[in-house]
Amino acid sequence: MVTLDELVAAAARPVRTGPTAFPHAVVDSREVGPGDLFVALRGEHTDGHRFVGDALRRGAGGALVREVPPSVPAGGTVVQAADPLRTLWAVADRRRQRSPLRMVAVTGSVGKTTTKEWIAFLLATTFVTFRTAGNRNTEIGLPLDLLELTGKEGAGVAELAMRGPGEIRMLASLVRPQVGVITNIGESHIGRLGSREAIAHAKAELFESLPPDGVAVVPGNEPFAPLLLASAACDAWTVGEGEDDTVRARDVVRGPEGQEFTLEHAGERARARLRAGGSHHLVNALLAVAAARAVGVPLARAAEALEGLEAAPGRGRLVRDEGIWLLDDSYNASPTSLRAALEVLGQVGGGRARRTLVFLGEMRELGARSRPMHRESGRMVAQAGVDLLVAVGGEDAQALLEGAREGGLQPDRLLAVADAEEAARVALTHVREGDRVLVKGARAVGMERVVEVLAQWQPQAPGAEAAGR
Numbered sequence: 509m510v511t512l513d514e515l516v517a518a519a520a521r522p523v524r525t526g527p528t529a530f531p532h533a534v535v536d537s538r539e540v541g542p543g544d545l546f547v548a549l550r551g552e553h554t555d556g557h558r559f560v561g562d563a564l565r566r567g568a569g570g571a572l573v574r575e576v577p578p579s580v581p582a583g584g585t586v587v588q589a590a591d592p593l594r595t596l597w598a599v600a601d602r603r604r605q606r607s608p609l610r611m612v613a614v615t616g617s618v619g620k621t622t623t624k625e626w627i628a629f630l631l632a633t634t635f636v637t638f639r640t641a642g643n644r645n646t647e648i649g650l651p652l653d654l655l656e657l658t659g660k661e662g663a664g665v666a667e668l669a670m671r672g673p674g675e676i677r678m679l680a681s682l683v684r685p686q687v688g689v690i691t692n693i694g695e696s697h698i699g700r701l702g703s704r705e706a707i708a709h710a711k712a713e714l715f716e717s718l719p720p721d722g723v724a725v726v727p728g729n730e731p732f733a734p735l736l737l738a739s740a741a742c743d744a745w746t747v748g749e750g751e752d753d754t755v756r757a758r759d760v761v762r763g764p765e766g767q768e769f770t771l772e773h774a775g776e777r778a779r780a781r782l783r784a785g786g787s788h789h790l791v792n793a794l795l796a797v798a799a800a801r802a803v804g805v806p807l808a809r810a811a812e813a814l815e816g817l818e819a820a821p822g823r824g825r826l827v828r829d830e831g832i833w834l835l836d837d838s839y840n841a842s843p844t845s846l847r848a849a850l851e852v853l854g855q856v857g858g859g860r861a862r863r864t865l866v867f868l869g870e871m872r873e874l875g876a877r878s879r880p881m882h883r884e885s886g887r888m889v890a891q892a893g894v895d896l897l898v899a900v901g902g903e904d905a906q907a908l909l910e911g912a913r914e915g916g917l918q919p920d921r922l923l924a925v926a927d928a929e930e931a932a933r934v935a936l937t938h939v940r941e942g943d944r945v946l947v948k949g950a951r952a953v954g955m956e957r958v959v960e961v962l963a964q965w966q967p968q969a970p971g972a973e974a975a976g977r
Contacts, residue, residue: 699875869949886911
């Protein structure tokens with residue numbers, strides 16, 4: 509709920525008055541619901557002011573604008589501000605200051621959305637819980653979500669994006685977290701920042717923003733953990749399987765569809781089960797437990813709730829295990845997340861899989877190091893014992909194939925295709941019963957199309973000649 513009084517207090521000026529309260533604030537006219545406030549923002553590719561009329565015709569109760577369009581449909585409130593986004597921030601900031609909840613903020617190169625969702629799940633076992641929606645983790649999405657705060661929440665979790673230095677600090681100033689979680693330092697955005705160390709310094713802004721009574725949480729085996737934790741002027745916790753980790757897993761029994769372990773923290777122990785394979789998902793779960801514990805969730809309750817978690821679509825989820833085993837990791841890709849996905853793939857099928865196939869799209873935002881990092885990723889795939897690599901894209905896809913050849917994969921086990929649609933057609937002709945298949949790639953490549961096709965895969969009719977032998 510956003511009110512006209514809140515907008516006026518943030519230096520906005522009513523030009524035309526109608527409704528004085530709006531259920532939600534939105535920046536996309538196609539998402540307008542009855543009575544909502546449409547916020548007209550200027551972006552890189554379009555100007556929201558072009559859609560004010562459309563938003564009001566769709567039922568918006570009002571519009572927050574910089575300039576009043578020449579023709580506006582009757583019936584809605586129109587509020588003018590010198591900078592609508594700054595006004596949005598001011599209202600969201602006041603709302604956050606009035607909310608007594610303990611907030612967790614999550615960032616990292618890989619796994620931050622999964623970890624954020626899992627933290628929210630654990631917090632909800634004990635508190636009325638706020639969480640940011642999907643991956644709305646930017647200077648626009650975060651204030652929109654914070655405007656949903658009601659004051660009844662006892663805990664919350666927000667995901668913070670990072671494109672360059674200063675951004676995490678800026679977002680943290682709005683979110684005001686008491687607990688900070690950094691999932692890892694990988695290669696995402698290395699094209700912009702130049703090195704993993706520079707990425708670590710940018711991510712460390714989260715820990716710098718925590719209050720003295722806060723808690724900073726990071727995996728104990730993260731190579732940049734000392735650098736990150738040195739930025740925190742509060743309690744510092746690590747998670748993992750090490751003896752010195754604050755929240756740790758012991759006696760881990762792993763499988764492709766889950767893992768069981770003993771959860772330990774502050775002298776307490778509880779047996780837990782996670783319905784997601786891979787050591788990276790175990791780390792995400794431990795980060796979620798640590799955040800929940802820092803806010804006040806009992807260990808036994810957190811351990812019991814872990815069984816209700818699972819990998820989100822596109823993020824290392826086993827989407828079918830009949831006929832073929834299909835591991836969907838199509839949401840995004842980096843060398844770090846590829847390594848984790850190959851680990852899980854090696855467990856899928858429990859030794860019964862006939863062949864291992866990888867459909868791998870190009871990775872993005874790797875900058876000048878993109879080609880060598882793709883080549884190294886190709887070697888990684890070859891060393892994982894893959895039977896067929898289908899590389900999707902242009903020059904970087906060729907680098908994947910070069911690396912795979914260097915790693916020992918024979919030319920007849922390598923295919924290059926231009927895009928995800930072609931990869932989907934190749935999947936239909938090459939995947940056979942008993943195969944285990946990994947689908948992965950940068951979001952922009954659209955590898956979910958391959959997943960959609962293989963999710964409906966059916967074995968060939970008896971006697972049909974299988975392709976790709």
